[in-house]
Amino acid sequence: MKKGKKLYEGKAKIIYATSEKNLVIQYFKDDATAFNNQKKSTIEGKGVLNNRISEHILSNLTEIGIENHLIKRLNMREQLVKFVDIIPIEFVVRNIATGSLTKRLGIEDGTILERPLIEYYLKDDKLGDPIISREHIIFFNWLNAIQIKTIDTNLYRMNDFLLGMFRAVGIKLVDFKVEFGLTHESGKTKIVLADEISPDTCRLWDSITEKKLDKDRFRKDLGDLIPAYTEVAKRLGILHEQSNVTAVNVTKLSSVKKKNK
Numbered sequence: 001m002k003k004g005k006k007l008y009e010g011k012a013k014i015i016y017a018t019s020e021k022n023l024v025i026q027y028f029k030d031d032a033t034a035f036n037n038q039k040k041s042t043i044e045g046k047g048v049l050n051n052r053i054s055e056h057i058l059s060n061l062t063e064i065g066i067e068n069h070l071i072k073r074l075n076m077r078e079q080l081v082k083f084v085d086i087i088p089i090e091f092v093v094r095n096i097a098t099g100s101l102t103k104r105l106g107i108e109d110g111t112i113l114e115r116p117l118i119e120y121y122l123k124d125d126k127l128g129d130p131i132i133s134r135e136h137i138i139f140f141n142w143l144n145a146i147q148i149k150t151i152d153t154n155l156y157r158m159n160d161f162l163l164g165m166f167r168a169v170g171i172k173l174v175d176f177k178v179e180f181g182l183t184h185e186s187g188k189t190k191i192v193l194a195d196e197i198s199p200d201t202c203r204l205w206d207s208i209t210e211k212k213l214d215k216d217r218f219r220k221d222l223g224d225l226i227p228a229y230t231e232v233a234k235r236l237g238i239l240h241e242q243s244n245v246t247a248v249n250v251t252k253l254s255s256v257k258k259k260n261k
């Protein structure tokens with residue numbers, strides 16, 4: 001598969017064309033941003049960890065029938081994925097109130113929600129990704145009612161699966177954000193999950209200590225982001241228990257594993 005020209009560069013990923021028109025290469029950068037790009041940094045090794053963690057989660061979702069863009073991981077930083085027309089909506093699912101939900105509505109931080117709460121945000125950096133209602137989505141033809149229902153059903157299924165997967169390794173899935181896209185194959189249009197799922201896009205708390213193992217470590221200046229992401233990867237069985245937690249060692253470990261394959 002030949003890597004072609006850069007098609008799109010986002011805050012944490014770059015998309016490159018390939019020789020196949022329906023396939024693109026997704027490159028995971030080490031860049032971290034928060035608060036709509038107001039806070040920026042480069043955290044060595046983050047892209048490598050997110051690539052591995054996201055590959056693991058998306059492969060598991062494929063196994064339970066949640067269609068997604070992942071074809072395969074190519075190397076430490078790249079995945080081959082389906083080309084999609086991205087739907088300009090960020091879908092957030094929450095199990096525990098924190099972050100913008102507590103700020104916007106005054107709900108107490110840490111409140112356990114009786115059932116998962118789905119929220120929709122317009123994907124528009126210039127507008128600061130404003131929250132929108134189902135009615136906005138239908139009114140402005142971003143999706144029709146049937147498509148929203150299909151996505152909601154998938155979000156609840158994904159949430160159930162991810163809650164269980166993380167619970168089994170001592171992690172609470174507090175909330176997560178995903179995006180979907182449209183594929184056009186053999187004359188058929190399909191909605192597929194088209195996003196990374198990683199500690200950049202989820203809130204993950206240790207089940208016992210409630211230590212944050214996600215991008216809130218960067219947003220809130222808590223430090224030790226790489227050790228936290230490494231801990232998630234280790235608990236999911238992606239990295240060996242004995243591996244050191246520095247970015248450099250993650251990089252070395254992964255290349256050693258690859259050579260031994």
Ligand code: TMP
Nearest residue numbers: 098099100101175176177200201202203
């Ligand atoms: P929020 O509480 O800031 O609205 O975030 C909800 C979830 O969505 C949380 O898991 C972090 C994730 N998220 C992103 O992945 N990208 C974003 O741009 C934002 C604002 C949140």
